[in-house]
Amino acid sequence: MPQAKPPAVPATAPAGTPAAANDGAAPRRAVVVGGGVSGLVAAKDLAAAGYRVDVYDAAASWGGCVGVHEVAGVVLDSGAESFATRSTAVADLAAELGLAENITTPDPSGAWVWLPGGPVPLPRTGVLGIPADLHAPEVREALGTSGILRAALDATMPATVGTTEAVSSVADLVRARMGRRVLERLVAPVVGGIHSADPEVLDVDMVAPGLRAGIRKHGSLAAAVAAQRAGGSKPGSAVGGLRGGMHTLVTALVAQLRESGVALHAGHTVTAVRGEAANEATNEAAGEVSGAAGRWSIDWSAGTDSGNTPGTTTAELLVVATDGPTAVKLLAAELPGLLPHAPAPGPDIRLVTLVVDVPELDSKPRGTGILVAPQSEGITAKALTHATAKWEWLAESTGPGTHVLRLSYGKAGIAAADAVRLTARVVTDADLIATALADATTLLGVSVTDADLVGADVVRWRGALPFAAVGHLAKVAQIQELADAREGLVLTGGWLSGNGLAAVVAGTRRQIAAVTGAPPAA
16 A cells, blocks of 8 residues: 655744843743644744743644545645635745745635535635636536526626625525525535534634725625635636645744744643733623733643643743633633624534545546535535545655545534434444445445555544634724733734634734734734
8 A cells, every 4th residue: 555655844944023022031921821833823923023932732643624644555634635725825934944845836626515406516716615707617517507697797886795794604695695695505505514513603804804895896796706716726726735634734834933942842731821910900891800011820740641731831921822712711710701792613524534445536536526416415524625536746745546535524414404414323433434435435435445544443523623713803803902902922823823734823913913003923
């Protein structure tokens, strides 16, 4: 069985922004809580600005949702496997880490969508599944004549339709401008695959920033989508990846942090934080005590390998880069005003990776993968990624006939019963793998059985994916206002910046730049 191994990562990489001058004084200390991509990027930029940085994470490994696992000898991403190219945030970071030459784009064949009537190609020039070109053959096939006629009304509507409300869900906007068929047949499966959520509850301004403003500027939803996709993007290239997998970004980040002297404490849980304000003043709006200057005390507990040793450290700057529920719980005593803004945990996601020996899949029967419309019967998965069809470097590593398939299960919905799209009988990993084989056979139109299985793994992400419900932007503004009232405190991460690597990297770098006074790196 050929093995796919990540390319060599340079032990050192360009340090980025020069460290800030310190006039001979001891460097300021910063503690970052959270070792996902947000925490690691924060540490990188703080170190470049001259801070002495410690990073604490309860997990034994770094990267959070950008994880790695080995299946049948193939090293693969266990979480995020691509990044949105709507901004240069991730590409810029990769370049700073010496990985620019490893940036790659998916196979241009594009993905498909499974509708109640069967599979059709997914329109390649959309945003969240919203089509820019109603004349495209794949759009006509997906929507039918009546769906096209209804969607075409978008061009005749006033630009105010769907854009004047203070907040709007993805579903409300699409339904108002293009109709139910576009929502159900194109948008729902794409949003479910990307955000693991129902478009009825997702804030459109959070998951598609600038889209409603684009309607006001260009006159229609289709024109706004086309404008967002403009700039030379080729079909299938709304996302990018790294040869070797996105986990190589974390490897390079950790290597650079160690090279720059950042202290990394894996397996260390931060149990409490206390602000030691030098000039206390009551913040009546937030309901907490804040100070113009001071230090933070951070209590931590090491894992079992260290005998559960507790400890305390201090810092002038505290960066909390965990998930939302963890951040609010950690800061509750210091910022009780945060408690009403505690986010609900994200959906529990199961990712089933199959490595199979099925030469019939060499023809890429469903392109780079297939998304599943919610109304589809007999299929439990919400999406299937044909990884060896999507990424040329992976196909070259595994060789002809050997294929990597990744099926995802679970999403957040309006009703609790919709929160996980699994039947009651699917409980164990063996059940999930059996279900994934059956779903793969249906979705790909090619028999994929247990006899074809070379290896499999199940990864469970429990509540890790941020969930941007309607009104999330206003809530984020309130949260940031509370945090800004405390000297030396930064809140960052996907629960504030938005889902996806591009949003997380860009949001984190903006937050750190505001503290250091340096221009944001992305």
